[in-house]
Amino acid sequence: MTREVSPPMGRQLGAIAWNTFRAAIRSRVLHGIVVLAAALVLSSLAVGQLSVDNDARVIRDMGTSFISLTVVAVAIFSGVSLLQAEVQRKTIYTIVTKPVSRGLFIFGKFLGLALTLLVIEAVLGGVLLLLIAVRGDPFGVVLIQSLLLTLGEGLVVAAIATFFSSFSTPVTSGVVTFGLFVLGRLWEALHRYAETAGGEALQLVMPVAEVLLPDLTLGRADLEVAYLIPLHWSYVAYAAGYDLCYAGVALLLASLIFARRDFV
Amino acid sequence: MVVLKAAGLAKTYRIGFWRKKVVALRDATFDVRPNEVFGLIGPNGAGKTTTIKILTGLVTADAGEGSLLGRPLGTVGARHALGYLPEQPYFYEHLTAEELLDYYGALYGMDRPTRQRRAAELIEQVGLGHASDRPIRKFSKGMMQRAGLAQALIHDPELVILDEPKTGLDPIGRAQVDAIIRDLKAQGKAVFFASHILSDVEKVCDRVGIMVRGKVRDVGPLDKLLNAKVLEVEVLVEGLDEARRPEIEALGVTWERRGEEQVLLRAEAAPPAREALALAVRAGAAVRGYEERREHLEDLFLRMAKGQGDDA
Numbered sequence: 231m232t233r234e235v236s237p238p239m240g241r242q243l244g245a246i247a248w249n250t251f252r253a254a255i256r257s258r259v260l261h262g263i264v265v266l267a268a269a270l271v272l273s274s275l276a277v278g279q280l281s282v283d284n285d286a287r288v289i290r291d292m293g294t295s296f297i298s299l300t301v302v303a304v305a306i307f308s309g310v311s312l313l314q315a316e317v318q319r320k321t322i323y324t325i326v327t328k329p330v331s332r333g334l335f336i337f338g339k340f341l342g343l344a345l346t347l348l349v350i351e352a353v354l355g356g357v358l359l360l361l362i363a364v365r366g367d368p369f370g371v372v373l374i375q376s377l378l379l380t381l382g383e384g385l386v387v388a389a390i391a392t393f394f395s396s397f398s399t400p401v402t403s404g405v406v407t408f409g410l411f412v413l414g415r416l417w418e419a420l421h422r423y424a425e426t427a428g429g430e431a432l433q434l435v436m437p438v439a440e441v442l443l444p445d446l447t448l449g450r451a452d453l454e455v456a457y458l459i460p461l462h463w464s465y466v467a468y469a470a471g472y473d474l475c476y477a478g479v480a481l482l483l484a485s486l487i488f489a490r491r492d493f494v
Numbered sequence: 495m496v497v498l499k500a501a502g503l504a505k506t507y508r509i510g511f512w513r514k515k516v517v518a519l520r521d522a523t524f525d526v527r528p529n530e531v532f533g534l535i536g537p538n539g540a541g542k543t544t545t546i547k548i549l550t551g552l553v554t555a556d557a558g559e560g561s562l563l564g565r566p567l568g569t570v571g572a573r574h575a576l577g578y579l580p581e582q583p584y585f586y587e588h589l590t591a592e593e594l595l596d597y598y599g600a601l602y603g604m605d606r607p608t609r610q611r612r613a614a615e616l617i618e619q620v621g622l623g624h625a626s627d628r629p630i631r632k633f634s635k636g637m638m639q640r641a642g643l644a645q646a647l648i649h650d651p652e653l654v655i656l657d658e659p660k661t662g663l664d665p666i667g668r669a670q671v672d673a674i675i676r677d678l679k680a681q682g683k684a685v686f687f688a689s690h691i692l693s694d695v696e697k698v699c700d701r702v703g704i705m706v707r708g709k710v711r712d713v714g715p716l717d718k719l720l721n722a723k724v725l726e727v728e729v730l731v732e733g734l735d736e737a738r739r740p741e742i743e744a745l746g747v748t749w750e751r752r753g754e755e756q757v758l759l760r761a762e763a764a765p766p767a768r769e770a771l772a773l774a775v776r777a778g779a780a781v782r783g784y785e786e787r788r789e790h791l792e793d794l795f796l797r798m799a800k801g802q803g804d805d806a
Contacts, residue, residue, distance in 0.1 A: 236603075237574070237601070238603050242601050245601055249589075252588065252593075253586060256588040319584050320580065321585060321586060323552060323583070323584075324578070324580065324583065324598065324645060325601070326552060328598065328602060329570045329573045329574040329602065329603075330570075330601050331570060492552070492553040493547070493552040494507060494547070494553065
C-alpha cells in the first residue's frame with residue numbers, strides 16, 4: 231500500500247477535476263441546456279432568412295452570441311453551486327478529511343468546471359461552424375478567436391461565482407455574480423460615463439472599481455465577427471492573460487476564505 | 495506511543511443573526527492507543543460529533559490541542575493516517591461504488607492498480623458486491639452506510655473514526671460492521687467509535703469515554719468503569735403458595751405474580767434474594783430462573799449523566 235505523507239498533488243487535482251467534469255456531463259439539466267443552446271444556434275438560420283443579403287452575418291452574429299450567453303449561464307449556475315453543493319449535500323465531509331488542502335480542492339473543482347465549459351463551447355462552436363460550412367458561407371479565423379475570447383469570459387465569470395460560493399448561498403452568489411457580469415460587460419461605458427458625466431464621488435470610486443470589476447469587454451468581438459475582420463493574436467493573448475490572472479486571484483481569495491471555514 | 499491524543503479540546507459555535515454563543519464542547523481529553531477499539535458514548539448533543547469534526551479537521555478547536563500519530567490535528571499529514579465515516583454519509587450520486595472508491599483512493603495518492611484492487615476487496619467486504627456498478631443515487635440508506643465504511647478503509651489507515659457506523663443497517667449489516675471492527679483490531683489498527691447505542695459500544699470496545707454536556711467525564715476499560723456490585727436479583731419460581739407472600743416480603747423482596755403459576759421475586763441485593771429462594775424451595779416451589787443483574791454501560795452512563803446534572 232502506498233504510504234506517502236503528502237500524496238501527489240497532480241493526481242489529487244486531476245481526480246477532483248475529473249469528478250467535477252464527470253458530474254457535469256452526466257447531468258441531465260446540462261444536456262438539456264446544451265441541446266437548447268444548439269437549437270438556438272441553428273435558429274439563427276431562420277432569423278437570417280429574414281434579413282436582406284445579410285443572412286451569413288446574422289448567423290455568425292447570433293450564433294456567437296448564443297454560445298457566449300450559454301457559456302456565461304453555465305458558468306454562473308455551475309460556479310455558484312460548485313462549493314455550496316458539496317457543503318449542503320455534506321459530500322465535503324469526505325473530502326476535506328482526506329489529505330487534500332482546501333485550496334487544491336477549489337482549484338480542482340474549478341478545473342473541472344473549466345473543462346465542462348470548454349466541451350460545451352466546442353460542441354456549440356462545432357454546430358455553428360458546421361452550419362456555416364454547410365451553407366458555404368465565408369469562414370474567418372476571427373470565429374475561432376471569438377470562441378476563445380468567450381471561453382476566457384466564461385472562466386472569469388465562473389471564478390467570480392466560485393469566489394462568492396466559498397462563503398455565500400447559491401442565490402446570493404448568483405445574483406451578485408450576474409450583477410458583476412453585467413457591469414463587466416458595461417466596463418467601457420461606465421468608464422466613459424465617469425469621465426464625462428460622473429460626479430466627484432464616481433471619480434473617486436472608479437479607480438477602485440477598475441481594479442475590482444472584470445473587464446469583460448475584452449471578450450467581445452462582435453463587430454469583427456460580423457464583418458470577418460481578424461483580430462491580432464497578441465490581443466487574444468492579452469485578453470487570455472487578463473482572464474487567467476483575474477480568475478486566479480478570485481480563486482486564491484476563495485481558497486483563503488474556504489480554508490478558514492468550519493463545516494458544522 | 496498513542497495513535498490519537500486529545501487534550502482539553504473545546505469549541506463554541508456562534509449561530510444565527512445575533513451570533514449567539516452555543517458551547518458544543520468544553521473539555522475533550524482522551525487518547526486512543528494502537529490496536530484498540532475506543533468508544534465515545536453520550537446522549538445526542540453531548541459533543542461527540544463536534545469532537546470527531548475537530549479530530550478530522552472539519553472544525554477548528556477554540557482551545558486545546560491534539561495529535562494523530564504525532565502530527566497536529568487537522569494537518570494534511572494527520573489526515574493521511576485517518577479513515578473517517580461521517581454520521582449519515584452522503585456521496586456523489588452520479589458515481590458507482592467502484593468509481594467512488596477509485597476517486598477517494600486517488601485523493602490519498604494511491605496508484606490506479608492499487609485503487610482497483612483495494613476497491614474490489616472492500617466492495618465485497620462490506621457486502622456491496624451485487625451493486626458495485628449501480629449509481630449511488632439508487633442506493634438505500636444501509637448501502638450508503640456500507641459505501642461509507644468502504645471509503646473510510648480504502649487506504650488501509652492506522653486509525654479509523656466511525657461516527658454512528660450502524661445507523662440504517664439491518665442485522666446482517668450490523669454484524670458485518672462488528673466483524674470489520676474486530677478485523678481492524680486484529681490487524682493492529684486503532685478504531686475510534688462514537689455512538690449513542692450503548693450495546694454496540696459494549697460489544698466491541700476495549701475502552702470507553704463517557705461524554706456528557708461537552709465534557710469527557712470518564713475514560714477507561716469497561717470492566718473498571720462498571721460497578722461490580724449486584725444491582726438487582728430476580729428469581730422466578732413456580733408453584734409457590736400465596737400464603738408465603740408475607741414471609742417473603744418481610745425479607746425486603748418484592749412479590750409479582752406472573753400468570754397462574756409463576757411468581758417473580760425481586761431483591762436489590764443477593765442475600766435477601768437467596769433467603770427468599772431457600773424459603774420457596776422449602777415450600778415446594780420449583781425454581782424456573784435466577785438472575786443477578788450487575789451494572790451495564792447504560793446504568794453507568796445514566797449515573798454519570800445524573801451526576802453531571804447534579805453538578806450543574
